[in-house]
Amino acid sequence: xxxxxxxxxxxxxxxxxxxxxxxxxxxxxxxxxxxxxxxxxxxxxxxxxxxxxxxxxxxxxxxxxxxxxxxxxxxxxxxxxxxxxxxxxxxxxxxxxxxxxxxxxxxxxxxxxxxxxxxxxxxxxxxxxxxxxxxxxxxxxxxxxxxxxxxxxxxxxxxxxxxxxxxxxxxxxxxxxxxxxxxxxxxxxxxxxxxxxxxxxxxxxxxxxxxxxxxxxxxxxxxxxxxxxxxxxxxxxxxxxxxxxxxxxxxxxxxxxxxxxxxxxxxxxxxxxxxxxxxxxxxxxxxxxxxxxxxxxxxxxxxxxxxxxxxxxxxxxxxxxxxxxxxxxxxxxxxxxxxxxxxxxxxxxxxxxxxxxxxxxxxxxxxxxxxxxxxxxxxxxxxxxxxxxxxxxxxxxxxxxxxxxxxxxxxxxxxxxxxxxxxxxxxxxxxxxxxxx
Amino acid sequence: xxxxxxxxxxxxxxxxxxxxxxxxxxxxxxxxxxxxxxxxxxxxxxxxxxxxxxxxxxxxxxxxxxxxxxxxxxxxxxxxxxxxxxxxxxxxxxxxxxxxxxxxxxxxxxxxxxxxxxxxxxxxxxxxxxxxxxxxxxxxxxxxxxxxxxxxxxxxxxxxxxxxxxxxxxxxxxxxxxxxxxxxxxxxxxxxxxxxxxxxxxxxxxxxxxxxxxxxxxxxxxxxxxxxxxxxxxxxxxxxxxxxxxxxx
Numbered sequence: 001x002x003x004x005x006x007x008x009x010x011x012x013x014x015x016x017x018x019x020x021x022x023x024x025x026x027x028x029x030x031x032x033x034x035x036x037x038x039x040x041x042x043x044x045x046x047x048x049x050x051x052x053x054x055x056x057x058x059x060x061x062x063x064x065x066x067x068x069x070x071x072x073x074x075x076x077x078x079x080x081x082x083x084x085x086x087x088x089x090x091x092x093x094x095x096x097x098x099x100x101x102x103x104x105x106x107x108x109x110x111x112x113x114x115x116x117x118x119x120x121x122x123x124x125x126x127x128x129x130x131x132x133x134x135x136x137x138x139x140x141x142x143x144x145x146x147x148x149x150x151x152x153x154x155x156x157x158x159x160x161x162x163x164x165x166x167x168x169x170x171x172x173x174x175x176x177x178x179x180x181x182x183x184x185x186x187x188x189x190x191x192x193x194x195x196x197x198x199x200x201x202x203x204x205x206x207x208x209x210x211x212x213x214x215x216x217x218x219x220x221x222x223x224x225x226x227x228x229x230x231x232x233x234x235x236x237x238x239x240x241x242x243x244x245x246x247x248x249x250x251x252x253x254x255x256x257x258x259x260x261x262x263x264x265x266x267x268x269x270x271x272x273x274x275x276x277x278x279x280x281x282x283x284x285x286x287x288x289x290x291x292x293x294x295x296x297x298x299x300x301x302x303x304x305x306x307x308x309x310x311x312x313x314x315x316x317x318x319x320x321x322x323x324x325x326x327x328x329x330x331x332x333x334x335x336x337x338x339x340x341x342x343x344x345x346x347x348x349x350x351x352x353x354x355x356x357x358x359x360x361x362x363x364x365x366x367x368x369x370x371x372x373x374x375x376x377x378x379x380x381x382x383x384x385x386x387x388x389x390x391x392x393x394x395x396x397x398x399x400x401x402x403x404x405x406x407x408x409x410x411x412x413x414x415x416x417x418x419x420x421x422x423x424x425x426x427x428x429x430x431x432x433x434x435x436x437x
Numbered sequence: 438x439x440x441x442x443x444x445x446x447x448x449x450x451x452x453x454x455x456x457x458x459x460x461x462x463x464x465x466x467x468x469x470x471x472x473x474x475x476x477x478x479x480x481x482x483x484x485x486x487x488x489x490x491x492x493x494x495x496x497x498x499x500x501x502x503x504x505x506x507x508x509x510x511x512x513x514x515x516x517x518x519x520x521x522x523x524x525x526x527x528x529x530x531x532x533x534x535x536x537x538x539x540x541x542x543x544x545x546x547x548x549x550x551x552x553x554x555x556x557x558x559x560x561x562x563x564x565x566x567x568x569x570x571x572x573x574x575x576x577x578x579x580x581x582x583x584x585x586x587x588x589x590x591x592x593x594x595x596x597x598x599x600x601x602x603x604x605x606x607x608x609x610x611x612x613x614x615x616x617x618x619x620x621x622x623x624x625x626x627x628x629x630x631x632x633x634x635x636x637x638x639x640x641x642x643x644x645x646x647x648x649x650x651x652x653x654x655x656x657x658x659x660x661x662x663x664x665x666x667x668x669x670x671x672x673x674x675x676x677x678x679x680x681x682x683x684x685x686x
Contacts, residue, residue, distance in 0.1 A: 379488075384525040387485050388539035388595065389513030389546065398538065402529025402578075 013048055015069040019179070020148055023072060027151055030127030040147035047141040056140070057264075059322040059354040060293040065262055066236060070207060072149065073099040073178035080175060082106060086199050086230050090419035092167035099173075100180035101152040111166030120153035120183050130155065130185050134214035134242035138268060142238045146212040150183035153211075156196075160189030160218065167195040167416060174202035174209055174235065182211040190218040190246070196225045197416060200239065200259070202232040210238045219246035219273055224253075224413045226420060231259035240266040247273025254281040254411040256420050257292045258427050268297040271305040271333075278307045281410040282323070283420070285427045287316035287347075296325040300336040303363075309340035312407040314400055315351035316431055324356045327370070331362040338366070344374035345403055347396075347431075397428045438463045438634040439484075439603055444495035446483050453479040455659035456495070461603070464631040468645055469638045470670060471656035472678035477638045478522060480656070481607040484636075485519035486512045499603065513539075514546030516602030520592040520609050527579040532591070535579045536561060540598055564597040568624045585612030586620075593624040604628070605636045610644035622647030642674035657681040 009017070020041050027037060049066060050057035080098065095117060096106040102119050109117060123131050131150075135143050158164060170184060188194050200209060209231065217223050223245075231237045237260040245251045255265050269278050278298065286292045298307050313321040327338045344353030357370040377399055385395035404424050408417050439461040446454040453476045461467045471477050483490050484497065486509030497504050504512055527535070540560075541551045552560070565575060568590045580588050589609055596604050606625065610618055625648050629635070637648055645653070645667065653669040654661045655678075662681055663669070 381525050381527050383487050383509065384521065384527070385535070385539075386509040387487075387513055387519050387521075388535075388599070389510050389543040390538050391510050391542060392508075394538065394542065395510075398530050398535070399527070402527060405529040 012066050012069045019072050028121045029124040032127040033124050037148045040144040044141050044144040050141050060264055070177045070179050073180045083201050086201050087419040092169045094169045094171055095154050096171045099175055100182050102154045114162045116157040118155045123155055135212050143240050146181050146210045149181040153182040153184040155185040158188040158192045158194050161191045163193045167197050169197040172200045174207045177205040177207050179208045184213040187216045188221040188223055191220045193222040198227040200229045200231050202235055204232045206234045208236040212240045215243035217245040217249050217251055220248045222250045226254045226416045229257040229259055235260045237263040242268045244270045244272045245276045249276045252279040252411050257284040262291045264293040266295040270299040271302050274302050274304040276305050280309045281407045282311035283404045283407045284313035284321055286319040289318050291320045293322035298327045300329045300333045303334045306337040310407050310410050311342040312404050314345045316347040318350040321353040326358040329361040329363050329366050333363045334365040336366040338368040340370040342372045346376055400428055440498040442496050445493045447491045453659055461634045465651040466635040468650035468653045469656050472682050475656045476659040481605045514543045518596050518601030518604045520606045522608040524580050524588040524592050526581045528581050530579045532575050532579050564594055568594050569620055570594050586617030589621050593621055603634045607638045642670045645670045
């Protein structure tokens with residue numbers, strides 16, 4: 001009786017089934033990997049594309065929104081110019097992934113002494129158990145689809161005790177109307193540190209990027225992780241981070257979403273050791289008819305963990321912003337301290353913001369809270385700035401930047417934070433130009 | 438400088454200003470006193486151009502020009518400054534960023550060149566020292582975590598930097614202890630000049646011991662009901678507003 005009655009396959013689901021059937025024999029991987037692909041695709045087929053009765057996808061009805069699927073990327077074009085730097089001025093090493101494939105010749109690995117960088121294809125060929133170690137915990141159709149079709153990406157391995165001070169960017173670039181299934185893996189050994197920047201940019205083409213990044217953060221490790229989703233205007237972005245953090249580790253994570261027609265960014269963080277701390281932040285800026293969904297899952301599986309969640313979203317035009325956040329405190333996870341806040345700012349009458357914060361607490365000695373607000377620009381604050389002679393567009397930009405800054409600065413990394421604030425200001429400047437008479 | 442004729446203003450269909458007539462010539466300081474609810478703060482907002490009020494009748498001439506339809510930011514650029522009764526805390530906007538944005542926006546609106554950073558810094562430093570506004574305060578987000586006195590000093594700092602032609606001080610004494618009142622008053626007095634007018638709105642006479650007005654007006658139920666010299670403030674202090682509240686009702 002539990003079997004869900006599946007409606008007929010949609011056009012997109014049919015295309016995905018055909019795509020998998022055509023690729024299943026040529027996709028990279030050992031026998032174990034091939035078996036995992038088959039299981040994953042069967043799981044995907046069983047569920048189909050997520051829809052509004054799929055509770056975690058309630059506000060992003062992919063079955064209705066994703067009508068077609070472009071062909072799977074067949075490797076990057078031989079020669080290409082990289083798009084403009086999405087984070088000018090930010091010093092970092094770069095691992096460039098073009099149309100789903102890591103391109104070492106376009107990459108810059110300076111400052112990564114002691115770090116091992118491997119192509120995902122090699123991990124697949126060797127049946128490396130790191131793949132699936134974190135994503136395998138997730139019961140999500142789009143993650144299963146990624147597992148079935150994953151074909152490229154990078155694995156970054158920071159050994160125990162190694163501090164990498166230079167930021168490392170995983171730059172995802174898509175050049176045309178293709179579907180990509182990238183799988184990345186990052187491990188930071190005990191006491192190590194790493195600053196990761198994940199960027200997503202692409203052509204103005206109806207491409208679909210489904211990226212899953214797995215991360216294992218060791219005991220006492222310190223990781224800063226900032227994601228910039230600035231995909232092309234007609235793209236679909238489905239990005240998932242599955243991270244496990246060890247005892248006394250510090251993990252700070254910021255997701256900034258501004259691109260794509262349809263985007264969903266999922267971050268799942270699991271506490272595996274005591275006295276770890278996670279800061280999870282988000283800044284969404286969308287307009288027009290964009291749809292941007294952030295899904296957050298925090299699993300306090302052990303005692304004495306602390307997490308802070310602050311998500312801000314600015315919606316203009318007829319954009320739809322979504323935030324679903326779920327903090328779970330498992331039985332026995334005493335002294336957990338979790339606080340989640342989400343705030344939406346609506347810049348137009350037609351924009352919407354849907355929020356579903358959840359706390360599930362199975363321990364009795366915890367401090368947990370969540371809150372959500374949604375509103376327009378504060379009229380009193382706006383008048384204060386106008387009364388000083390600051391023009392309306394500039395005053396609104398100041399207030400919106402300030403609204404987002406709290407989340408961006410939460411990351412606690414000044415250089416990355418500044419680069420991301422520039423992205424926010426640029427978005428507001430573009431908005432200012434489009435609303436000006 | 439400022440000439441208000443038969444000004445009527447309503448909010449949400451409720452008439453608050455019921456025919457204000459007021460002239461403030463250049464270089465003069467006028468005080469407006471009145472009981473709570475008489476419309477004093479509404480007058481300050483209407484003069485500064487806050488949205489949400491319906492001006493149903495009358496006119497506001499500033500430097501001979503009708504400004505009833507002029508947006509707040511343009512009024513500011515023309516030289517109208519409102520020192521807020523409750524200055525807003527704006528987290529995430531650095532005080533210095535705000536000051537520079539305001540000064541340059543007004544300069545730009547007047548067709549003047551933007552200030553260079555050193556020139557801006559020099560001006561802020563000079564005015565801040567006089568008002569006991571510390572560098573630490575200037576580093577904070579605008580008014581965030583400021584005490585009542587610090588907020589009011591920050592208002593007067595903005596007034597000093599923006600050099601308005603007309604300064605409206607709305608209950609600038611509220612929330613100030615006697616020392617803070619002196620610092621703020623000294624700051625205001627230092628800005629008195631033959632080509633700058635001030636409209637000082639207050640409930641209590643004590644501010645007027647420090648900022649001595651040329652003319653005192655009594656406002657009740659949305660009208661100016663009496664005008665006189667500084668001695669009028671002392672009379673109000675002694676007798677209260679009971680006469681005016683009764684008369685206006």
